[in-house]
Amino acid sequence: MDMFIKRVKLILQSEDSECGQACLAMIFNYYGYGISLPELRKNHSAQTGGTKVSYLMETCNDHGFRAIAYSLTIEELRKLTLPCILHWNFSHFVVLTKINKNSVEINDPALGCMRIDQDKLKQYFTGVAVEIKKSESFSPVKPKKINIRDVTGKVIGFIPFIFKMLAASILIDIIALLMPRISQLILDKVIPDHDKNLLIFCFLVSLALLVLQFVISTMSDLTKIKFEAYFKSNWRSNVFSKLTRLPVDFFKSRGFGNIMYRFKSIDIIQNYLSDKLSTLILNATSSIIIAVILLSYNVELAAIVIMASVLYSVVRFAAYFYIKQNQLSTIALKSREQSVLINTLKFIQTHKLYGGLHRIHNQYHGIITDEASVSAKSQIITMIATNINQFISGFRNILVLFVAVLLALNNEMTIGMIFAFTAYSVEFSRRSTIVINLIYKIQLLKIQSSRLSEIVHATDESSLASYFELNENYSLSARGIYHQYDKLAPLVLVDINIDISENETVLLTGDSGSGKSTFIKILLGITEPVAGSLFIGGVNIKKTGKHAIRKITSSVLQGDSLFPGTIYENITFNDNLDNIEQVYEIADAIGIH
Structure with missing residues (x-):
């Protein structure tokens, strides 16, 4: 099947001139040489004047690969071993991953995964391709995994917070699990025996459990809100502090939109750490407990419910590769969109004076059109998975009802047991679906962690924190x-x-x-x-x-x-001086007072 075919993992370039390095990283990882783009950049810095084919070949030799450059026509591309690198639009490199009848598929390190028709291929392909194969000196390397902890650092109070949330969630869960038992008791005991005292007892117990659930939920929500505020503000502040300590060259080689979109990864990761992680642990634990309860009722019925959830997980993760590639493409396009927007606003006067607004608008429109196309593909895949899950759930309910009624006809289950089992099966399906979706999204969260790690793990500007006292000799x-x-x-x-x-x-x-x-x-x-x-x-x-x-x-x-603000703020660099005469003196010296 197509989903089991080995594919080329998309790697986006971080710096403006490292498309060649990103292409090499994609192909190296495809062949089992697990190297990240930052690692490759550290050993082989990007060429400022544009990457040359000779650079690609030299880098391949250093890592156990053999590269051969070809000058060929579009028709001759089928003779190459894929994946390979194509020279693109005379200033860029892309990875050719698949050749179809009327189109080709490429991994563009600047724009993501794309399908290119023959007309565009003729327009952009320059006729130069680089075929890369493993050499005799090749040895596989396991990729270094980037954990979320690597980008968050030590979060004070995180473990106690998780335990508090978990304890509260377990108590709420126990209350929820008791409700079907009370319903079963009413159906199997209260109604047949006309026991009003037992009915009142069940009512009071249910009311007490409801009040207890309300109190615990309110307290846990308040705890979560306070921790989220503390965690988010401190982590964001720490990453910003790290960003300001990086050398100037770090910012020059990356667009503002690229850096800003990386910084936004904090919000996405923080949301999962403070909320979804405890939710995942709780629902996973609850799913196991409910599965045991279902098995205690009837093994055959429980097997139907459990297999339905397993089938949904297979469907969900079958689409993982496509969603991941689309998300990377979306990140690349959104970063580019922000860069275009920032540069347009920054140089709006120049664009107006030289009639460049129409060209900028066309560029921006092209980006958001591609962005919408990629988003639509992801939504279609998600929609298909959701609809399949609904079909599986509907079929499960019909099958459970059919088998349960057969068991009741054979006096193996009571009406109350069927009612309780149905309630538990619905709850198991709901919670297991939450677990599957969260695990799926946490896997996608690695993309955000990887992007943020480029800021967090970048080398600080050297010797910036030393405070050696100087003498009066300022030579x-x-x-x-x-x-x-x-x-x-x-x-x-x-x-x-x-x-x-x-x-x-x-x-x-x-x-x-x-x-x-x-x-x-x-x-x-x-x-x-x-x-x-x-x-x-x-x-x-x-x-x-x-x-x-x-x-x-x-x-x-x-x-x-000049910075936004007054002349005074620009002269003092927003650091108020006690002596206003110093400001007047500086203003006089530069002729503005």
């Missing part, structure tokens, strides 16, 4: 500075040595692209050099920390702009 020196934009790029700075004394004026000159701005960023501690050291007053900044440079320097770089 700045650079020794043996080398720099290149990536490992395969040529050196842009070679053995730069310079001494700048306090109050000295130095002018850097050079051709465009010769590294002037890069060297300034190195001096300011924004960019890390490949080799070399910086000194303040003769002290290496590895001892002083980068904050020492920023404490004694100020700068206006390309792309800097």
Whole structure:
């Protein structure tokens, strides 16, 4: 069957220029070499000028694969071993996963899974393909699993909270399980014996259980609300703090929409941790208890009910791969949509002046159209699974009723037992469905955990937290500075040595692209050099920390702009000064007062 065919797992690129790395990660994982994109990026940084085929081949050799580049026509694609990499639109790489009669299927690391017809294939395929196979030196590697704990860190009070919620849920569950027993007692004892005293007793017990259920539910809900507020605010604050400690290059290589959508993963994960996890544990426990109760009534009837839930779980997880791929595609499209929206608002004046709004609108419309198409596919799959479950449930109810009546005719079950068994079977079906759906969604939650981990596990800006006291000598020196934009790029700075004394004026000159701005960023501690050291007053900044440079320097770089707010807030950087005269002095110095 198609659902058992080995498929290529979609991996989305995080940085703007790492489509080639993402394609390699997809194919490596397909062949059993479990490497994540961050791991591949760490050992083989993306090329700033665009990934070359030679880079792909070299990376394959380093990981036990053999890559062969071909120049071929569309008709000759069928001769290649799939999956393979296609050069796309002269500036991109995609993974070819399947060739159909009139179309092909690709994994686009920027846009997700796509089906491309022949016309679009002719438009975008450049005629270059890279076939990748395992070499003699290949050895499989197990992928590192990313747990939710890896991105949340230690959550204080989480275990006690889970136990409180679980205890409350179990008590509520016990009350719910007692109700069918009371109904059975009324049907089998009260009505046949006309026992009014027993009826009053059953009424009072039911009322007491209802009040107890109300009190426990209210207390557990209040506990959940308080914990959610605490957990959400603290976790979000910690991730934001981590985000601000990352180097500037982290943000330059990713779109704002990409980062913002990763940050939103917090809400999705938090919702499951604080609410759905306790719900999963409770319903799983309850399902087991109810299954035992059903078996105590009748084994044949219980088997029908249990098998119906097993059949639904098979149907649900059969669609897992397709839903996961569609969700990844949705994430890629939503990230791109947010980036387009942010950039449009940021540069709205420029777009208006140069007539670019029509082009931007077409781009935005194309993205949301693709997004709607992917969403529709997911909804269709979910709808089919839901309708199948409804059919299974209906067939189960009919079969249970038929068998139960036969047992009653043979005096093996009473009317009260049938009533109670039916109530328990409905409850078992409801709870087991909740368990299956939550396990299914938690599997999908790994996508959000993986995306958020790129922020949480990223390396902080080095030496930022050191507070070495400087002397009054604010001279700045650079020794043996080398720099290149990536490992395969040529050196842009070679053995730069310079001494700048306090109050000295130095002018850097050079051709465009010769590294002037890069060297300034190195001096300011924004960019890390490949080799070399910086000194303040003769002290290496590895001892002083980068904050020492920023404490004694100020700068206006390309792309800097004013912050929203008043001139006063911009001058003070939202840090109110006690002496307003300092603000006037600065304003006079720059000619705005």
